[in-house]
Amino acid sequence: MKLTTLFASAAVALGLAAGGALAQDKTKVGFVYVGPVGDGGWTYEHDQGRKAVAEEFGDAVETVYVENVAEGPDAERVITQMALQGADLIFTTSFGYMDPTINVAAKFPDVKFEHATGYKRADNVSTYSARFYEGRAVQGTIAGHMTESNIIGYIGSYPIPEVIRGINSAYIHAKKVNPDVEFKIVWAFTWFDPAKEADAAKVLIEQGADVILQHTDSTAPQAAAQAAGNVITFGQASDMAEYGPMPRVSSIIDNWAPYYIARTKAVIDGTWTSTDTWDGIGPGMVGIGEISDAVPAEVKAEALALKDAMAAGEYNPFTGPLKKQDGSDFLAEGETADDGTLAGMNFYVEGIEGSIPE
Amino acid sequence: MIRLEKRPQASRVWSLATPLVAVVTTMIMGGLLFATLGKDPVEAILTIFWDPLFGEFAFYYRPQLLVKGAPLVLIAIGLSLGFRAGIWNIGAEGQYIIGALTGAGVGLAFYPMEGWFIFPLMVFAGALGGWAWAMIPAVLKTRFGTNEILVSLMLVYVAEQFLASMSLGLMKNPEGFGFPGSRNLQQYASAHNAEIVTGTGMHWGVVAALIAVIFAYVLLNRHMLGYHIRLTGEAPRAARFAGVRPARLILFCLGASGALAGMAGMFEVSGPAGQVSIDFNVGYGFTAIIVAFLGRLHPVGILLAGGLMALTYIGGDIAQGNLGLPSAAIQVFQGMLLFFLLALDLLTNYRIAFGKPEVA
Numbered sequence: 001m002k003l004t005t006l007f008a009s010a011a012v013a014l015g016l017a018a019g020g021a022l023a024q025d026k027t028k029v030g031f032v033y034v035g036p037v038g039d040g041g042w043t044y045e046h047d048q049g050r051k052a053v054a055e056e057f058g059d060a061v062e063t064v065y066v067e068n069v070a071e072g073p074d075a076e077r078v079i080t081q082m083a084l085q086g087a088d089l090i091f092t093t094s095f096g097y098m099d100p101t102i103n104v105a106a107k108f109p110d111v112k113f114e115h116a117t118g119y120k121r122a123d124n125v126s127t128y129s130a131r132f133y134e135g136r137a138v139q140g141t142i143a144g145h146m147t148e149s150n151i152i153g154y155i156g157s158y159p160i161p162e163v164i165r166g167i168n169s170a171y172i173h174a175k176k177v178n179p180d181v182e183f184k185i186v187w188a189f190t191w192f193d194p195a196k197e198a199d200a201a202k203v204l205i206e207q208g209a210d211v212i213l214q215h216t217d218s219t220a221p222q223a224a225a226q227a228a229g230n231v232i233t234f235g236q237a238s239d240m241a242e243y244g245p246m247p248r249v250s251s252i253i254d255n256w257a258p259y260y261i262a263r264t265k266a267v268i269d270g271t272w273t274s275t276d277t278w279d280g281i282g283p284g285m286v287g288i289g290e291i292s293d294a295v296p297a298e299v300k301a302e303a304l305a306l307k308d309a310m311a312a313g314e315y316n317p318f319t320g321p322l323k324k325q326d327g328s329d330f331l332a333e334g335e336t337a338d339d340g341t342l343a344g345m346n347f348y349v350e351g352i353e354g355s356i357p358e
Numbered sequence: 359m360i361r362l363e364k365r366p367q368a369s370r371v372w373s374l375a376t377p378l379v380a381v382v383t384t385m386i387m388g389g390l391l392f393a394t395l396g397k398d399p400v401e402a403i404l405t406i407f408w409d410p411l412f413g414e415f416a417f418y419y420r421p422q423l424l425v426k427g428a429p430l431v432l433i434a435i436g437l438s439l440g441f442r443a444g445i446w447n448i449g450a451e452g453q454y455i456i457g458a459l460t461g462a463g464v465g466l467a468f469y470p471m472e473g474w475f476i477f478p479l480m481v482f483a484g485a486l487g488g489w490a491w492a493m494i495p496a497v498l499k500t501r502f503g504t505n506e507i508l509v510s511l512m513l514v515y516v517a518e519q520f521l522a523s524m525s526l527g528l529m530k531n532p533e534g535f536g537f538p539g540s541r542n543l544q545q546y547a548s549a550h551n552a553e554i555v556t557g558t559g560m561h562w563g564v565v566a567a568l569i570a571v572i573f574a575y576v577l578l579n580r581h582m583l584g585y586h587i588r589l590t591g592e593a594p595r596a597a598r599f600a601g602v603r604p605a606r607l608i609l610f611c612l613g614a615s616g617a618l619a620g621m622a623g624m625f626e627v628s629g630p631a632g633q634v635s636i637d638f639n640v641g642y643g644f645t646a647i648i649v650a651f652l653g654r655l656h657p658v659g660i661l662l663a664g665g666l667m668a669l670t671y672i673g674g675d676i677a678q679g680n681l682g683l684p685s686a687a688i689q690v691f692q693g694m695l696l697f698f699l700l701a702l703d704l705l706t707n708y709r710i711a712f713g714k715p716e717v718a
Contacts, residue, residue, distance in 0.1 A: 030679070036684075036685060036686065037684075064679050064680070064682070065678070065679070065682075066675055066678040066679045066685070067678065067684065067685045068685040069675070070637065070640040071635065071637050072630070072631045072632075072635070072637070072638065072640065073425060073426075073626075073630035073631055074640065074671075074675075076630075077422050077425075077426075077672065077675065078675050078679070080418060081415075081418075081675060081676060081679055082679060084415045084418060085415075085679060085680065095537070096635060096637055099542060099632065099633070119535060119537075158526075158538060158636060159526060159538070160536070160537055160538060161535075161536055161537070189518075189522050189636060343535070344535045344536050345536075346536040357522075357523070357526055357527075358523065358526050358527030358528075358530075
């Protein structure tokens with residue numbers, strides 16, 4: 001017998017069971033995490049979203065999760081496992097889960113899937129991500145004002161468009177308030193590895209950086225900056241408030257809860273459809289953590305004004321005139337980047353030194 | 359007073375019994391751990407060991423055991439040859455990565471041409487890649503007396519950098535919107551390490567692992583080279599008198615384990631994983647070291663140990679999803695297995711004696 005037939009018959013069997021004894025019972029929502037729920041960053045915030053779902057719907061919903069799932073065959077197995085165990089909706093929360101999610105979704109047409117940060121969709125697969133680059137604009141503004149050495153260190157995870165977008169956005173806005181600013185970028189090639197992240201932070205600090213921006217998920221760079229003293233950082237993915245008021249002066253917070261609640265509700269109501277969601281500060285998917293007292297009041301006011309302008313949709317962080325690193329034109333005066341360009345961004349803007357690793 | 363007394367001869371009974379006792383002890387201590395976390399220990403142990411094999415969805419998990427176990431067995435068989443002779447290849451993870459890169463590289467080079475010869479060429483390239491990567495510590499050791507443990511381990515990190523570079527550069531999917539990672543070989547028929555019989559999990563890597571087990575068994579028990587390997591490990595001085603040439607043995611053991619690890623990487627990248635990506639390697643090369651020792655460095659033992667490790671991985675993920683056990687608890691559980699095995703191993707060579715030592 002073919003595996004797909006087996007799946008189909010298993011699904012039918014489950015459907016019958018659900019239709020009979022467990023009629024309109026709990027909606028089961030599964031979450032697959034790439035890191036541990038205690039990472040204090042990316043996975044932690046997704047798990048906060050899961051808890052919000054559990055709280056919102058109470059007994060009507062059952063949530064399950066599996067953490068530390070490697071991208072690749074393990075992810076495919078875990079996603080299949082959740083679908084087999086009767087999940088109605090599954091959130092797969094790492095870019096590398098893209099192909100596994102699509103593969104499993106093809107075998108379980110009645111289960112809804114939501115893949116974070118990817119670009120492949122199907123009738124039962126939605127994608128969602130947040131416009132973190134809006135938060136990076138606020139970060140860049142504060143960083144540009146605060147740096148005294150004019151060197152800002154940046155810990156990149158992987159050179160994918162999402163990360164490059166963040167670097168560009170932070171650089172554009174740091175440069176705007178401080179023309180002498182210079183970015184030093186270190187690629188950690190990991191989303192979560194406290195030891196590597198700490199090393200990267202130390203290297204950047206040794207090279208004179210007094211601001212560390214990170215696109216990795218652990219709090220290790222915060223600890224490294226704290227140990228070095230006189231270095232400021234920003235919480236990544238999560239508030240990381242325990243490192244405030246110094247070194248952590250603000251943060252970008254991923255707030256998945258409203259989205260997870262809305263999508264779960266859609267499944268319960270039977271109104272779920274495949275969509276592509278990309279929300280920013282306005283709808284509340286990206287939050288800016290409390291700006292600490294280490295930041296002068298006028299800088300704080302400027303940062304908050306920028307945040308409000310983006311929330312209201314009055315300002316786009318990628319507004320021309322902007323040139324690419326190689327000097328060619330990117331955006332003309334007053335022109336803003338469209339989502340397609342942003343989604344596939346694979347170049348630095350003019351002024352950033354170094355090249356994107358290949 | 360309790361003390362340890364050296365046995366005049368290694369105990370054959372204990373040598374066979376320790377893995378079983380270790381598994382049982384792990385279940386008991388693991389059960390206690392799960393109980394302190396507020397979970398039903400019996401249910402947790404059953405979920406890990408029973409559900410993947412005989413549970414409701416075993417039709418899906420049983421094939422997955424082969425998928426998860428095959429690379430472990432294939433790599434561990436190679437490692438066991440060297441370990442028996444006291445040659446420590448700790449860098450199988452690196453050889454696994456390089457084998458995947460050379461294997462996938464050959465496949466991608468032929469894209470989109472179809473032909474029956476492409477897959478065999480990829481297997482050969484994968485083995486060659488792993489072999490070549492293992493030759494670096496081998497040659498350095500035979501020529502300059504470097505420590506193969508350090509060199510092979512350090513080369514893992516070099517291989518990881520190669521992997522990242524390939525995913526972002528040379529092998530990047532030109533149709534991938536700038537995202538890292540190669541084309542998916544699952545969608546390229548000639549290069550796809552597909553299941554031989556659909557739904558069984560039986561891909562060519564599983565076949566290769568089984569063949570490796572048989573070859574290793576014959577080699578160790580019926581062949582002069584196998585005798586030399588065993589002799590070198592058990593009695594290095596005697597081995598020299600018996601005419602064993604250490605350099606040749608080092609080259610063979612490291613080369614064979616590298617080639618097998620490389621093949622494992624190639625089968626994985628062209629099958630279950632499908633593509634070269636930055637996070638392609640998930641630690642099979644390191645876990646295989648545990649498998650090799652858990653299997654007493656014996657081919658059949660390794661086969662069983664590989665299955666057992668695969669079971670704890672798959673069962674562990676089920677326990678996370680169904681019972682809400684944290685993954686750290688599962689990892690502690692797996693760690694216990696090796697810990698108890700090594701601890702109980704003491705009983706092979708020592709016996710526990712009570713009372714005061716007798717004065718000789």
